[in-house]
């Protein structure tokens with residue numbers, strides 16, 4: 001049974017993605033959410049329709065060079081332009097944890113992630129993306145993350161397990177978005193490790209005492 | 221007015237279908253004459269030089285020809301389909317970034333709910349309603365919406381350029397999107413003012 005997400009990216013973020021102005025790193029988190037969220041897919045399709053209407057309506061048309069049509073016609077039967085992204089094949093019958101486009105960025109499903117332990121209870125793996133830092137996080141069941149705030153935005157997408165912070169409970173497909181105003185401390189659910197995809201556009205700033213890094217949080 | 225919008229949506233869809241099904245070059249030339257000047261404005265506003273814009277138009281129109289068989293008017297109007305191609309080409313050209321996208325055939329994708337309650341209106345009628353609703357947007361919302369789509373700028377840069385607080389830009393965009401979504405759902409706001 002698929003979980004239908006309850007927490008979504010805000011309309012500004014979906015609009016920036018649909019309009020093509022969002023950088024690759026945050027787009028990866030948004031697009032991976034779209035794979036898990038029919039509601040936001042419909043939303044983005046509507047926003048693309050708005051883009052299409054603005055384009056076809058546009059009274060501001062700029063004349064093109066006289067030779068342009070001939071140049072295009074001469075290329076019609078030429079070699080195809082690369083358009084579609086390359087995807088990794090999934091063995092038949094296999095139901096991956098990680099959806100596209102994330103799976104292709106990682107080069108496989110969760111079992112292929114090369115985790116690196118950063119602090120007790122937390123493993124991470126940086127992904128290579130332009131326009132910000134994106135990483136996979138695996139938080140041990142029941143662990144609290146260090147309390148922190150951000151200079152910029154942070155987006156977190158749950159892929160397995162779940163976590164709770166001051167703003168709610170997040171499960172597979174849920175998209176958490178925090179900005180400078182939020183000082184939060186997510187705690188992983190105690191029924192299994194929580195695996196997330198996280199984007200930050202500025203370094204984290206720890207606000208709690210350093211000891212928080214070291215002490216596993218035990219849920220009451 | 222209403223009938224005109226619908227007729228124009230049908231005309232463009234039809235031309236693209238003729239390209240897809242019959243490899244109709246005359247239909248393609250008509251699409252070129254409609255879209256090339258609009259694409260040029262779109263690309264210039266995003267900050268491209270005229271030469272780069274025309275090279276990009278070539279790539280967009282060649283892609284339209286080569287991928288026409290993937291066009292499905294039940295999913296998106298011709299203008300929307302071409303907008304998506306142009307947007308992706310613009311990203312390639314201006315940023316050399318990848319644009320991550322989901323894969324509709326991915327076994328991990330959570331499928332749409334089966335009842336399809338979203339689209340009770342015909343896709344063509346939705347698009348026509350959208351055209352009407354865009355024309356009836358308050359000018360300050362329409363201005364920001366066009367910037368958000370046509371200029372390759374973050375909302376914070378738009379706020380700076382228009383000397384508006386970021387919160388105002390975001391709330392006007394949200395209002396505009398909400399109105400347009402209502403229109404697409406068959407709730408025509410053309411008579412409302414705000």
Ligand SMILES: [Zn+2]
Nearest residue numbers: 008009037040
């Ligand atoms: Zn969503």
